[in-house]
Structure formats: structure tokens, C-alpha cells
Amino acid sequence: MSVTSTADMTRTGGAVLRRGLGILGQGIAAEPRLFSISVAGSVLHGALLVGNAFVIGEIVGRVVTPAFAEDRINTAALALAAAVLLAISGLRVAAMFARRLAAGAMMFRLQAGYRERITRRYLELPLAWHQRNSAGSLLSTATSDVEAAVQPFAPLPLAVGTVVMLVGALGSVLWTDWVLGLVGLVLVPSLFALNIFYSRRMSPLQMRAQRLRAGVAEIAHESFDGALVIKTMGKEAAETARFAAKVGELRDGLIRVGRLRGLFDPVMDTLPSVGTVAVLLLGTWRLSSGAITVSQLVSVAFLFTVLAFPLRAIAWLVGDMPRGVAGYDRVHAVLAAEGSTRYGTEDLDRAVPATLDFEDVGFRYVDGEPVLRDVSLTVPRGKTVALVGPTGSGKSTIASLAVRLVDPDSGTVRLDGADLRTLTAEALARSVALVPQLPFVFDDTIRANIALDRPAADDAEVWAALRLAQIDSFVAGLPESLGTEVGERGTSLSGGQRQRITLARALAGKPRLLILDDATSAVDPRVEAAILGALRSAAGEGASILVVAYRRATIALADEVVYLESGRVVARGTHTELLATVPGYKDLVTAYEKAEALDD
Template sequence: MLLRGLRVLGQGIAAEPRLFAISVAGSVLHGAMLVGNAYVIGAIVGRVITPAFAEDRIDVGALGLAAAVLLGISGIRVAAMFARRLAAGAMMFRLQAGYRERITRRYLELPLAWHQRNSAGSLLSTATSDVEAAVQPFAPLPLAVGTIVMLFGALGSVLWTDWVLGLVGLVLVPSLFALNVFYSRRMSPRQMRAQKLRAGVAEIAHESFDGALVIKTMGKETAETERFAARVGELRDALIAVGRLRGLFDPLMDSLPSVGTIAVLLLGTWRLSTGAITVSQLVSVAFLFTVLAFPLRAIAWLVGDLPRGVAGYDRVHAVLGAEGSTRYGTDDLDLTGPAQLTFENVDFTYATGEQVLAGVTLEVPAGKTVALVGPTGSGKSTIASLAVRLVDPDSGTVRLDGADLRTLTAESLAGSIALVPQLPFVFDDTVRANIALDRPAADDAEVWAALRLAQIDSFVAGLPESLDTEVGERGTSLSGGQRQRITLARALAGRPRLLILDDATSAVDPRVEAAILGALRASAGEGASILVVAYRRATIALADEVVYLENGRILARGTHTELLATVPGYKDLVTAYEKAEALND
């Protein structure tokens, strides 16, 4: 654990060498002043206080000089302490910010499949409590380094003063390090378990908040509370185990310097009686052991924080070192005019081993609309994900304007393709911010144009603050259909050359859907091709071509009328949706 902890500390020091050097310099200077202060006090006792008692008079000049020296040393100690604390705090918080930025960037780089294997609560815990745990040891680190320098400096001074008194230090210092090693070995598994349980608590909490509607409507508040309480109880017990061990360790660390001081006084009295040392030397050595108590706490703090720091760093490093990031190419595309999308003999299998697509070949010609139709689980959403490179095919090629998607830059992909997913996501922000997304070209005129295409402009215009209206977390102030249309407007505001609709109007009234699709149809030839995952007849009617899938394979393609007449599975599926809608009406 100590070796792993030192590696973690070494990486942090390498990241912020200047701040570390300043903080350690302040700590070393502070320690040097403590050692110097001990000998100054010894000199004052031997040369000012003792003669004053012996001669029954006070040398005011000597006493004033002694006071000035002590004040000067105290001033230097305050300045050194300020420099150490300021630099150490800045170092810790800069490392914390750096880790969080790297983790966030890594979250965005990692593929969708990785996110599907890791809960949102666990990822949130890594970015918060794990990062805090990983950088916590850097707060006491400079003080601990300065203390170690001071320890060896003080030990050398004591040995130089009197080798017999130095033996106390030679026993005390190794005892302190042995105690720290013993503590670290037993604390490590406790801290690791506690850190893992913290992630578990965050995971359940996030899931409970996210599923609040389901929990309330199903009357599961009590069961969910009990589930959360059970995990919190485990975390409580784990932290109590940590506190119990630390409660044993801290008094031992506090008592060792006091034991050393008592031993020095006993031995020092004997050495003083034999004339081996003077009163000044005894007072200096005894004072040194007395002031060692607080600085030695810095070593205890560092050792106490290391197990949790290593546990937090391991979880942070698991994210930063995760494999499977999306690697973009260097090719750019002309970002004007409708794009052409081509699938060439594409296969795709999920991590579970289930093959979703087999030998899929299809084309969305520039300026045209293609509808994907098929039963649940036939691979339609997977095709949509492949088209925007959320995942890459196992074999075969997905091309945009003839270029393999894997060779394109991220900017070319983002500037060419927009996906409107099945489940709309709305940020806790204004309508304008949700649609513009800080894109320079998306001014208010573009936002309103996108809202009109999505058939939601009149609704937004009627809001209390129009575009500046806050929509709430995940758009809680909006209906499902309104969230879908806001999400569609967001995609349209980016002027995509290829628009992919993955059942993006399922929560919209059929009449509104018809108006949306009609507007898209009218504008498609001007700037975008459209690939739409469709179920309703009105949506399918938008398409120039319909592609029918079953079990990850394309079984037929043609117009809606042609497939209705020639493909029984297609006819059954489409008419089933129509019958269901008729029953609902």
C-alpha cells in the first residue's frame, strides 16, 4: 500500500512540480525554525533565565533581545506556514480539477457499449468522491515531507548534542515508521471497501431519483427506502471500522513523542548530574521532543489518507485507462448539400455475443428519404447507431459520401449527421440553450426556423419567457411529445446533411406528426437526406424507399405500396400498428 501510495503521490508531484516545491520549501523552513527555536529557548534558559534566578536580577537588554529573536522566528514560521498551506491547497485543487476534466473527457470518448456496462451512479461517484479521495493525501503531503526533513535534522542535532539522548530519538523515529506501516496495511482493505460502498450508495440514489415516477406510481417508496437504507448501513459499518482503527492509531501517534520527552527528561537529569550536558542543552532537546508531537501528526494524516487515496485513484484510473475509445480519422468532408449514406455488407454483434445485423447493405441517396421498418429487435436502432458512429461494425463498411466513417474527423461527422433518438433528452436549461447548444451559427432566427419545422414554434412563443423559459431537469415541464419536438428542433438547428430519426415522433399526435413529416419532406431536398425508423403509415409515406428488416437481415425494399402487396411480414406489421392505433382512438 505504501509503495502504491507513493506512486500516486509521485504522479501528482510530476503534474504540479512548482506548487509542490513551494509548499515543501515552506514546510522545510517551518521545520528548521522549530529546530532553531528549540536551541534559542535553550540558550535563553541557560543564559538569561538561570542567571536571573542565580543573581536575583533581570538583564533587560538580554531579555529584550531574546524576545526579539523569538518574535522573528515566529514571523518566519507564520510566513512559511502560509506559503506551505497556500501552495498545498492550490496543488490539491488543481489536481482535483484536472482529474475531473480528464474523467469527463474520457466519459465522452468511451463508446456507448462501455457506458451500458457501467451505471450512471457509479460514474458520478468516480467523478466526485473518488477524485476527492485520490487527491486528499496531497493536503498533508508537504507538511509530512517537511516533518521528515525536520525529524532527521532534529535527530542529528540531538546526537550532536548528546549521544545518550540521541538514543531516544533512534528508538522513537523507527517506531513511528513501523507504526505507520502496521496501520497502513490494516487500513487499506477497509478504505477500499468503504470507497466501493460509496459508489454503491450513489448508484442506488441516482437510480431512485431517476425512477421517482415509477417508484411513486407503483407505491414502492418504502421498499426503495429500505434498499437504500441497507446499503447506507453497510457504508456506515465500513466507515465505523475505519474510524475504530484510526481511533487506535491516532492516540498512539500522539503518545510516542510524549513518551520520548519523558525519557529525555529522565536520561537528561542523570546526564546533567554527571556534567555531560548543560541546562541549555537539556532544555533544547526536551523542547525538540515536545514540539515533535504536532508535526508528527502530519505523517499520521498522510498515512491515514493514503489507503483511501489509493482506493479512489484505482477507481479513477479504471476510467482513464478503459479501453475502447472512438478513434477518429483525419479526412474532412464538404459540409454543403445532402449527404449520401451507404452500408456495405455490415455485420454487428453486441458484447453479449448476440448478432444483431448480418450482411446489411443499403443506401440513402443524397436528398432522398429512406424508411427502416421491422419488428422489435430487428436491428433498426443499431443501424441508426452505426450511421452516427456510436458503434463501429464488426465487418463491412459504413460510408458517408463514399468515405469510411472511421476515416473522418469528429468535426466532419458532427457537422454532417444528426440523430434524433427514441428517448429524447432535454437539458435543465432554457429552450434557446437546448436548441442552439452554443453553436455559433444557431442564432435566434435559426432557432425559430428549427422550431417551425418541428411544429413547436407556437407553443414556445406562448411560454412565459419564450426562448428564455427554463424547461426543468430532463424537461419535466414538457410533455413527451413536446420533448421529442424540442429534440428534433435541436437536430435541425445544426443544419445536418443527413438526419436520422429513430422513432423520433412516437409520442406526437398523428396530426402533428403528419405536419412535421410534411415540413421535413418539403425541406429535405434543400439540405438533408433522411433515414427514418418508422412504424406509422404517415411516417412511412415520407419515404422514397422502404427497407424491411427481420432478425438483422434486409428481406425486402421498395415503396410502401409494393411491400404491402408483396411482403406478408411487412403487411402484418404495418396493419397491426394501424389496428392498434384505431383501437386506441
Template sequence: MSGTFVSGMRTMARGAREEPRLFTIAIIGSALYGVGTAASGWLVGRVTERVVVPAVTGSGEAVSTADVWLAGAALMAVTVVTVAAILVRRIWAGMVAFALQARYRRSLARRYLELPLSWHHAHPAGRLLATASSDVEATWQAMFILPFALGVVVLIAVAGVAMAAADPVLAAVGLLVLPALVAANVVYQRRMSPRVTRVQQLRGEVSATAHESFEGSLVVKTLGLADEEVERFAADADRLRAANVAAGRTRGTFDPVIDALPNLGTLAVLVVGTVRAANGAVGVGDLVQIAYLLGLLAFPVRSFGWLLSELPRTVAGDARVQAVLQEEATTPWGDRPAPGTGPLAVAAKDLTYRHPVPATDPLAERPDVPGQFVRRDEAPAPRREAAPALADVTLDVAAGTTVAVVGGTGSGKSTLAGMLVRLVDPTSGQVLLDGVDVRDLAAGEVAGAAALVPQSTFVFDDTVRGNIALGLDADDVPAERRVGDDDVWEALRLARAEDFVRSLPNGLDELVGERGSTLSGGQRQRLALARALVRKPRLLVLDDATSALDPAVERAVLDGLASSGSGTTVVVVAYRPATIALADEVVHLERGRVVDRGPAAEVEARDAGYRHLVTAYARAARDRADEAANKAGMA
């Protein structure tokens, strides 16, 4: 218990420090609730002693109507204060929890975007979504309960003093239930901790599976694998259901015990108190007061069990959240501005890059978390170090020129493209823009000077204008960087997207749907290209960014770029001979290494591997023509 309890309470203390005003108000409300509840028990005893018993037995002084009204008013006043305190406690406790959830979700979103792309490659998107949603919620769920539990401590303290003042013997008999309650809570927490931790782990797995299934829905449908995918998700969901049932069964066993113990204490007080009252050792009012206070403790004391049951979720959720927030992987920036104003000269010196190993669940790496185990047959197998995606790549791209990067699948072209705009940093080596290492540039300088159009086009669920002017049409953007409709139309013209956008019912205001679902693949690529061009980049990197265009449109787009006079250095990952023909020179990559470079004709003449790649389309066309001719001759 101690490890989880201490870790959980440290997290709660951190939350209290981060939201001190809201938490203080919640604690004040909870303390008033404890005092008010204990005061109501004391008042019930006094009213019983001085009003109810004399009125029923006719003993002592006559009870006046004013006495009855005064007793009722006192009870009503205490009740109103207690109810108000409950409202304050509940509302402000909720505000604390929701404020912390919002704070940490913002922090996670910021950290996700700060972390380098290489880190994201090693962390499944579904798990990251689960961390930002269910793990954050689990971390701070206990904040709803903590003020209540602290108020119950005040209630027990005040009620204990009131009971001891009324009759120490009966107070001792009644308060004997407290050690039993503590023992029950300890047992409960020990049994509940591994079950709740398991639930939290499985929630992340279900989220990751669901995200992967939905993202891969096109593949699933085209391969007719819907049933198999449903079964895969159902298996994860069944494991989560079984874990939730196990946790619920434990809680279902615990709740009746917690309900019964205070009632048993009340019963013991009534038995002993009846004997003592008959002997004149205690008054009826004191007996009623002690029994009433013990009865009131039954429900509030359960808050300790609720808190203890949430702390394992707090520890599990916080482990995943902190694993992201404290991640050391980062993209450090310097303080230098991008040099010059014209097209950028690009140099790569001895670039080597290895893809990161996929990350494991951080809980699996934390033996201090009770109940978190990795079965031997589920442990990941030792991973052999893969060959580098790039190895000692050196090249120079003169300012204002166009260079085509050509290579087979897996040769490192996309890795090199991302490295030129600093999506990832090399394992070793340098990328220089106009002679300045990109790691020495200030944050935002690379994005302001260079643009990448990736092979996998992403379009936001926004208007055409919103997708192209993304981040550059807001009022707080400096005037020299802000773009208007004229700039958007010019970028669309260069990307050969102007005609299809004008044909849309709402033009630039047309909503394109999630991931551009209302557009064709070629239209999405042209929007992505326009999004890059509207920024007037000094370096434009096209990572197979025209693959969805037909050859005529592709040629028109590339001719438009070449004739625009925009003063842009272009690095294009290419396959098609028509694309390569527009380049001033080509770089042939093979297995992460530069095997040749120079004018296309010269490289084709001396490099058999390059020649095999660039003539593949022509060979395939000749083979199809020969096959058709042979079939015609046989006919």
C-alpha cells in the same frame, strides 16, 4: 505495505511533476517549518541556559533587561518565520491538491465525451459520476499531507542533529521512539489499507445506487416502490457506514499510540537527563532543549500516519481514474472532409454489431491492490455471448430520399440509426456516406453533415434558444455555421413548434427546466427535432422521434420536412402507417437482419411479418370496434 506505499508515492510524484511550481512552494514552506520548529527548540535551550537559570538561581553574571528582551525577540522572530512557513505550506499544499483535482476532473470529462457510446453502455453512469467526484478527491487528498510529512522529515533531521550536539546520550534515548513510531505506522497502514479501500469501493456503489434511484424516480413513484427503493439505498448506505466505522475505529486506536510514544520518549529523557544533570554531565539548557524538541515531535510525527492512511484511498481512487483515462476504447478519426455539398447517399455494407459486456469495477480486476477482494458468491457469473444486435445488414439509401426502417422490438433499428451517424462503430462492416467510410472522415465532419433525433429526448436546463442553437450561437463559431434567431424560428416552424414557443411567457428566452420539465413530451420532441433541423443536416436520422406527437401533428411535421426543399436524406425509424407512407421505400428488420425492402405497398404484399407489424394498429382498432358492437348487441 510496500505495494500500496510504492503505488501511492508514485501517484504523489506524478502529481508533483504536473504541478511543480505550486508543489515546490509548498515544500519550501514545509522545510522552513521544520527548520523553524527545530530552531525554536534550540533557542529555548539556550535561553534556559543563559537567561532563565541565572535569573532564577542568581548564579553567574547578572541577567540584564536587554538580555531578556533579546531572548524574547529571538523567540518571536523564529515563531513568526515558523507561522509564515505553516501558512505557506497549508495554502500551497491545498492549491496543489485542488489544482490536481480540477485537472483530472477536466481530463475525465473530456475522456467521457471522447469514448464511444458502446463504452458508456457498459459503464453505469453512477459509477462514472463517483469516479469524477469522490475518486478524484480521494486520489489527491494525500497531497494536502505530503508537504507536511516532508517538512517533518526535515524537522526530525535538524532536531536530531541539534539533540546530538547537545548530548549524544540523551539524543539516543529520545530518538529510540522513532523506530517504535515507524513500527506503529507500519502496523497501522496494514490494518487501515483494506478498510479504506473498502470504503472507497462502497462510496462508488452508493453513488451508483443513488443515481439510478433518482433517474428512475418516475418509475419508482408510479409503481409505488419508494419504500423498497429507500431500503435498497439504505442497505448500501449501512454498508458504507459500517466500513467507515471500522476505519474510524482503527484510526481511533492508532492516534493515542502515536501521541503516547513521543511523550514516553520525553519522559525517558527527563529521567536519564536528571541523573546526568545531577552528575554534571549535561547542562539544564541542553536537557530542556532535548525534552522540548521531543515534545514538539508528538504532533508532526502523526502526519506520517495520516499520509499512510490516505495512500490506500489514493491507490483505490487512482485505479478507477486511470481505468477511464487509459481506456483503449476510442473513436479514431481520419482526415477527410465530408464529400459533396448536397444530400448524402448512405450505404451500409455487411454491418454486424454486438453490444459490449457491462464492465466490472476496475479494482476487482487489480489483485495488486491490498485488501480488495471479490467474494466467490459475489463474482459475476460467466456470461454467454448474446446474439448480435445487427447481423450482415446491407442497404443503400439514395441521396435525397426518405427511407423508413420498420421492425419489432429488439430488431436492431436504434442500433442501425446510431451507426449511421457513428455513435457506435460496427463490430464488422462499413457505413459509407457518399462512398466514404465514416471512419475516414475527420473529427466533426459526421456531426456537421448528419443529425440524429433519438427516441429518448434530452433537453438541457436552458432557454429554448439555448437548446436549439446549442453550440452554434457562440462568437467563436465560424460565420457560415453560426445561427441566429431567424434560423431558430425557421427550425421551430419546420418542427411545428413555432406556435407553442411563441405562447411561452418569454418566447425563445423561456427556461425549460431540468430535462425540459416544464414541457410536455411532444413539445420536447419538437424542440429536439428543431435542434437537428437548425443545423441543416444533409442526413437526418429520426429514431422514432415523433412517438410523443399526436397523428395530426406528426403528419404536419413530416409533411413540413418533405416540402421544405432542404435537400436532406431522411432515415426514419417508424411504426405508424402514416409515417411509413411518407417514405420512398421501407426496410424491414427482424432479429438484426434485413428481411425485405422496397416500396411500402410491395413489401406489405409479399412480407407477412411486415404486414403483421404495420396493420397492428388497424387490427387493434377493428377488434375494439367489434367488441364494442358485441357489447351493444348484447345489451
């Protein structure tokens, strides 16, 4: 970071403090009961600490000093002093327990609330937004940034309570002796000024460290996801160096934070000690002149020894604010992000397969060229339609539009005559299922992966779906059958097995429209033919099918083929008709066949 930018950020220390107080106000408004309990405990603890100073002063003046002077101990007075000190200690423990328990509950409730809101927002935001934000960054926001945003709430009740303690201690010193009080009037503003200086210096360091944490999470997540590529390409050293460089930046940033804190803490400890020495020196003079008693001198000296505590508590709060503001800004950026997949109120009948219509649909991704231009096509009820086209022609985008992962920029996508945007989320999820080219399998059992906690998907339905996906015999042969754990992302399964498990998951929901986005590309052609044959034979009873296809055997099973080029529908008809009349279609299918032959 340049000197100029650091200076600019330092000048914003006051703004960070103001924004941090605003964030704290929002949290207090969200959890007023827990905040009140924790502050009450903190105030009681501070008041008892101030009172303890006067009790100790009285014990020294009335019990300890006479014992030395008379060379005898007043047992009754000593027992009473011990009982009072024990009672105060017990009350302090109870107050501290109440403060910590309530403050912890408040912080973790706010943390859970933010994470729930962020998760819901992730689900609401459109696919285009997710494509602009890395998974590592989103993961960092939901974990590290949320923790940073709520961290200031841990010392907040203590800081509020110790303000009362600070005022009480300083007022008590002034009430006891105004000369000794002058030391406090010099010391306390000095400590406050030191806190402000510390906050302004710490703010840019904490904010930079929080950004670096997110950067480390992004690289780590990307490295884990791309482990196979990294290993097969022999790029372990390069990836390690890339990660080490970012971790090194974070390390250096945190060292700067620690260095500043390491300088600040000793100074904060030293100043009250200097004040105590000054009080003892002045107090000895005041005591010799008869202006104060021994009890008063001891009480004031004890109060000065604890003056650092309330200011340290305030420093903890002020020190956590820069990181808290940085974390909150990242959290708020997600919660306030523009765009949302809003659902309607219309429901649909589940009795029959669905009809899908695209009417003059146009679509482009953010800051990109149009992907689809005036696309019109129909998947008739109970029929199978194949989408064929070269790479980049818009096939997968059509699949995403059909399940409303994205909405069209122009035109309309209809299901049984209803605009998808007018349907409820439940109606859409019940009616349409997408099986993507890249299958995702949860780190769970086969049963859980397919049923997905749907009440209707009992074991009988799961087995029926597995049979349609042509993987029932494989699952039946496993030691735990449906209870077999498949590992993270299905690492114990082959690519074709993962695709078939994903297909069975979609079929278990009994969708009325099934969309296969090259969902059997990793499956043996004979198995693929069996799967599509089973789906086709059941289509009239269960689902209409829209399939993104490459293999001739797959395409030939379709009732109609829609051929795309550059985001436009160029031709439609049966496979035989397009072979005879569309040169581009013939060349593409022939090229796929030659590639398959070479693979075989």
C-alpha cells in the same frame, strides 16, 4: 468481508505503500514547481521549529534562570528574546502559508487534470463500453475517486519537510547529549513501527470503504433516474431499504476506519509524552552531574514534545495512501479502458443533402448474438427512407451506426461515398444529426438547448428550427419565450414538447442527413404528420431523412420503406408495394394501427 480476504489485503499493505509512492511520483513529475515551493516552505518551517527549541533553551538558561536567581529581570535581554521569538514566528507563518498554498494548488490542479482526462475518455470510449458501466459508477469515478486519488498530495509536502525536521531534531538531541539521544533512538523507530502497523491495518478498510462509496453512488443515481417508476409502482419502501442497506455497509466500514484511527491517534500522542518524561528524568540526573546545562535540557525536552508532529504528518500521508490507491485504480481503469472512437482526416462538402449507404453491415453487442446480418440499404440524396420492423430487429442499431455511435463488426457505412471512420469528428457532426426516441433536454433555456453555443445558430435560425418542429407557437406563448428555463431534463415540458425541442436542436445545425429514431412517438399524430410533411418538403434543400417509423401515416410519407426482421433486410419498396407483397410487413403495420385505434 471474510477474515481470509481481510488477511490477504493486510499482507498487501507494503504493496499498497509502494504503489502509492509511485502515484505520488507521477503527481510530482506533473507539478514540479508547485511541489518544490511547498516542500521548501515545509522544510523551512521544520528547521525553524527545531531552531526555536534552542532559542527557548537559551532564553530559559540566559534570561529566565538568572532572573529567578538574582530576583531581577534583565529588560534588554527579555526584549531581545521576545523579538527573536516573534521573528521566528513570523517566518514560520510565511513558510506555512507557502506550503499550504502551493500544496493546495498542486492537489487541485491534479484533480482538475484527472477530471478533464476522464471526461475526454468518457467521450472517446465506444457506446458498448458505456453500456457495461453504470452512470452512477462513472459519476463516482469522476468525483469521489478522483478526490481520493489526489488526497495524499495534501500532506505530502508536509511529510517531506518534516522528515528533514525529524532528522534535524534527532541529530540535535544526539549532538547535545548522547545519553538523552538514546531515548530518541528508541522512540523514533517505535513510532515508525506503529505507523507501519497502522498502514497495514488501515489499507483494506480504506479500500473497502472506497468501493462502498461507489456502490452508494450507483444506487443513488439509479434511484434518481427511476424516480417515476419507483413512485408509480409504490416501491419507495423497497428502494429506501436497498439504499439504506448499502449506506449501512458504508457507515459500518467508515466506523471501522474511525475506530482504528481513534486508537492510533492517542498512542501517537502518548509516546512522545512518555519520551519527554524519560528525557526529564534522565536529564535531571545528567544536569546534577554537570554533563548538560539547563538550556540544553530545556531544548531537548522541547524537541521531544514536537517529535510527534513529523511522525503524525507521515502517518497522515501513509493513512491516505490506501484510499488514494483505491481511487487511482478506478480512475486508471477508465483512462486505460480499451476501445476508442478514432476519427479520420477527411472532410465533406456541405452544399447538398447527403447519401447514406450500408454495405453488408454486421454488428453484435459485446457477448451477445448478432444484431445485424449483412445489412445493405441506401438513403438517396434528398429522399426519405423509413425503417420498419418488429422490436429487436435492429432499427435503432442502424440509427446508431449511421451517426457512428458504434462501428460495424463487418461491412462499411458510407456517407457520400466516404467511410464514416475516415471522417473527422467535425465533419461527421456537421453532416449527420440523430434525434433519439428518448429526448434529453438540458437544465437551461430553450434558446441554449437548441443553439448549443453553435455560432451559426442565432435567434433567427432557432425560430426557423422551431417552426419546422411545429413548436414555435408554443415557445412564442411562453412568458420568457426563448429565454424560458425548462428545468432538469425538461421537467416543465410534456413528452411531445421535449421530443420537438430535441428535433429543433438537430435541425438548427442544418444537418445533411437527419436520422429520426422514433423521435415523434410522443407527439399527436396530426402534429407528427405536419412535422414530417415540413421536413419532407424541405428535404431536397436541406437533408436526407432516415426515420424509424411505426405509424402508417409516417411510413406512407417515405420515398422507400426498408423492412427488417431478425437483423436482416427482408424487403424494400414503397409502403403500398410492401403491403401487397410482404405478409409480415402487413401484419406488423396492421397491428400498430389497431394499437393506435385502441389508444385513441
